[in-house]
Amino acid sequence: MTDKDSRVLALVSGLTETQKDELQALCGTRYRVEDVSGRRDDLASMGDAVEIVYGMVRPAELAVLTGLRWVQTSWTGVENLLYPEMIASDVVVTCSRGHCSVQLAETTVAGLLYFWRGLPEFFQASQSGVWASETRARVFEGSRAMVLGVGEIGAVIARKLHALGVRVRGVNTSGRPATGCDEVCTLGQARDRLGDVDLLAVGLPASPHTRKFVDGPFLRALRPGAVVANISRGSVIDEAALLREIDSSQISGAMLDVTDPEPPPADSPLFGHPRVLLTGHRAAFPIENNETAYRIFKENLQRWLRGNHDTLAHVVDKGMGY
Amino acid sequence: MTDKDSRVLALVSGLTETQKDELQALCGTRYRVEDVSGRRDDLASMGDAVEIVYGMVRPAELAVLTGLRWVQTSWTGVENLLYPEMIASDVVVTCSRGHCSVQLAETTVAGLLYFWRGLPEFFQASQSGVWASETRARVFEGSRAMVLGVGEIGAVIARKLHALGVRVRGVNTSGRPATGCDEVCTLGQARDRLGDVDLLAVGLPASPHTRKFVDGPFLRALRPGAVVANISRGSVIDEAALLREIDSSQISGAMLDVTDPEPPPADSPLFGHPRVLLTGHRAAFPIENNETAYRIFKENLQRWLRGNHDTLAHVVDKGMGY
Numbered sequence: 001m002t003d004k005d006s007r008v009l010a011l012v013s014g015l016t017e018t019q020k021d022e023l024q025a026l027c028g029t030r031y032r033v034e035d036v037s038g039r040r041d042d043l044a045s046m047g048d049a050v051e052i053v054y055g056m057v058r059p060a061e062l063a064v065l066t067g068l069r070w071v072q073t074s075w076t077g078v079e080n081l082l083y084p085e086m087i088a089s090d091v092v093v094t095c096s097r098g099h100c101s102v103q104l105a106e107t108t109v110a111g112l113l114y115f116w117r118g119l120p121e122f123f124q125a126s127q128s129g130v131w132a133s134e135t136r137a138r139v140f141e142g143s144r145a146m147v148l149g150v151g152e153i154g155a156v157i158a159r160k161l162h163a164l165g166v167r168v169r170g171v172n173t174s175g176r177p178a179t180g181c182d183e184v185c186t187l188g189q190a191r192d193r194l195g196d197v198d199l200l201a202v203g204l205p206a207s208p209h210t211r212k213f214v215d216g217p218f219l220r221a222l223r224p225g226a227v228v229a230n231i232s233r234g235s236v237i238d239e240a241a242l243l244r245e246i247d248s249s250q251i252s253g254a255m256l257d258v259t260d261p262e263p264p265p266a267d268s269p270l271f272g273h274p275r276v277l278l279t280g281h282r283a284a285f286p287i288e289n290n291e292t293a294y295r296i297f298k299e300n301l302q303r304w305l306r307g308n309h310d311t312l313a314h315v316v317d318k319g320m321g322y
Numbered sequence: 323m324t325d326k327d328s329r330v331l332a333l334v335s336g337l338t339e340t341q342k343d344e345l346q347a348l349c350g351t352r353y354r355v356e357d358v359s360g361r362r363d364d365l366a367s368m369g370d371a372v373e374i375v376y377g378m379v380r381p382a383e384l385a386v387l388t389g390l391r392w393v394q395t396s397w398t399g400v401e402n403l404l405y406p407e408m409i410a411s412d413v414v415v416t417c418s419r420g421h422c423s424v425q426l427a428e429t430t431v432a433g434l435l436y437f438w439r440g441l442p443e444f445f446q447a448s449q450s451g452v453w454a455s456e457t458r459a460r461v462f463e464g465s466r467a468m469v470l471g472v473g474e475i476g477a478v479i480a481r482k483l484h485a486l487g488v489r490v491r492g493v494n495t496s497g498r499p500a501t502g503c504d505e506v507c508t509l510g511q512a513r514d515r516l517g518d519v520d521l522l523a524v525g526l527p528a529s530p531h532t533r534k535f536v537d538g539p540f541l542r543a544l545r546p547g548a549v550v551a552n553i554s555r556g557s558v559i560d561e562a563a564l565l566r567e568i569d570s571s572q573i574s575g576a577m578l579d580v581t582d583p584e585p586p587p588a589d590s591p592l593f594g595h596p597r598v599l600l601t602g603h604r605a606a607f608p609i610e611n612n613e614t615a616y617r618i619f620k621e622n623l624q625r626w627l628r629g630n631h632d633t634l635a636h637v638v639d640k641g642m643g644y
Contacts, residue, residue: 106462110439113432119599126600129593131585137607140428163485263453271451277441278448285459
């Protein structure tokens with residue numbers, strides 16, 4: 001830490017002492033590993049010495065970090081990092097794609113089952129001292145799901161739904177086959193294949209192309225009584241339209257880990273709605289020390305140190321937004 | 323319906339007109355199919371003419387149905403039918419074992435995921451206008467389940483849990499291998515193999531041998547924070563002990579489709595408990611016209627009519643109670 005001339009690898013996202021020591025050992029004298037996770041104002045003060053950042057870089061910071069070449073995030077959705085100056089820069093952005101995908105997929109499946117098997121009514125009855133309640137429970141096995149966005153996370157959702165006997169239609173940009181999906185179609189085709197969909201799982205990244213992709217007409221084209229789960233980004237769903245369709249019973253319930261904005265305003269009708277389950281951007285919990293994200297970063301750093309910048313994993317396409 | 327001398331097949335459990343016609347066609351002149359589902363007082367009045375009953379036979383009815391030879395139930399758990407007079411009689415009892423097993427397994431998985439993934443806290447927060455709540459969510463994949471009773475229903479529970487990456491220890495009387503289970507032990511061994519169990523699914527039939535099998539010591543031997551689901555019979559669990567262990571956080575939640583007695587008294591602490599989800603003996607819904615139970619009965623009736631009484635399926639062992 002005495003070599004003031006060496007380049008800096010700055011940690012904005014937190015890591016354990018062991019992880020930090022391991023990174024410093026990998027870097028040798030080439031980079032000085034500086035932990036600014038508890039004092040991030042120091043990031044900008046290091047100026048052009050910073051060549052690599054693990055975590056978020058804000059626009060004002062980017063302006064002074066003139067030596068910055070690579071940003072690795074400890075999370076999956078990078079739309080907050082893709083502001084115009086970052087897009088215009090030469091800085092390489094990589095993300096921890098699929099980080100916590102098992103947890104996110106499990107919360108999605110839990111949320112879909114919760115509504116599909118009638119648990120909200122059962123819980124309501126149970127709390128009110130009612131034994132034999134009306135139930136809208138339906139059979140999950142043999143129902144049909146659309147997983148909108150079968151990337152790293154969507155593929156795990158698809159695999160788990162498939163394992164429970166659900167027929168899964170995946171959606172991605174190219175329509176190429178994806179794990180766990182009985183069939184795959186493109187985003188362009190998705191709107192014409194909604195009529196038999198009981199369960200909609202949203203795993204699309206936030207981008208100008210996906211903004212309010214799930215709108216009123218989309219929701220009304222699903223099979224009546226469909227259930228929605230969103231663990232990607234709130235902006236992908238038109239929330240006002242979703243609430244209208246829930247109130248008309250076209251949609252029988254929604255589990256939302258993400259909203260737009262986040263958190264919702266205190267007077268948002270999402271709060272207190274009996275058919276909305278908000279999971280407060282915690283569907284990925286427990287995150288457990290960011291071990292997965294750390295492993296992705298360490299592997300990428302080794303490639304970077306070997307000079308193989310072209311082989312970095314999970315490079316973000318700044319135009320596509322993910 | 324004019325032949326007053328023919329033997330009677332009496333339907334106490336309801337069937338559709340088509341199903342009834344189909345049964346009468348199978349029986350020809352050998353049995354007259356009588357639907358007493360809407361007027362069951364008529365059952366006893368038919369006296370010794372009744373040879374087969376589809377549905378419940380009460381002790382007072384058994385006393386006058388002196389020609390009764392076979393009772394087929396449209397449900398799985400037959401303890402209410404196994405009163406001393408029925409046990410002492412020569413009447414063959416068959417059940418619709420595994421009827422609605424997919425629905426029961428799905429409600430079980432939904433209930434276990436509900437507690438394991440922290441949905442009660444999320445719903446509570448969501449209802450109270452809180453976004454970022456504390457969560458006790460844990461990873462389902464890699465957790466360990468015990469399925470107590472891997473009969474027709476328990477095996478489907480095991481299969482579904484296994485499909486979600488849970489390691490499943492099945493329990494049955496003999497310890498013989500069972501579908502979906504990574505390992506199987508006997509009821510006698512179960513108590514010594516609780517220390518690593520996160521998820522307990524109860525699928526044991528009610529009998530004097532299983533009464534309060536899951537008691538305080540059993541629950542305290544599970545891994546701290548375990549979740550319980552019961553879709554078989556309330557008498558298998560000591561409810562007072564369960565509530566104590568929930569209140570001490572040894573058990574982090576329980577989904578109970580069945581209680582003892584049923585329904586619970588209005589002042590039961592099961593009602594209104596935030597960590598108890600009662601599903602009001604409706605976990606098997608939707609039952610959809612009893613089609614599965616009907617198919618089991620029809621197949622058994624064909625065997626009976628061919629004179630192959632020894633080949634009836636799902637014959638109840640009156641001593642074992644299932």
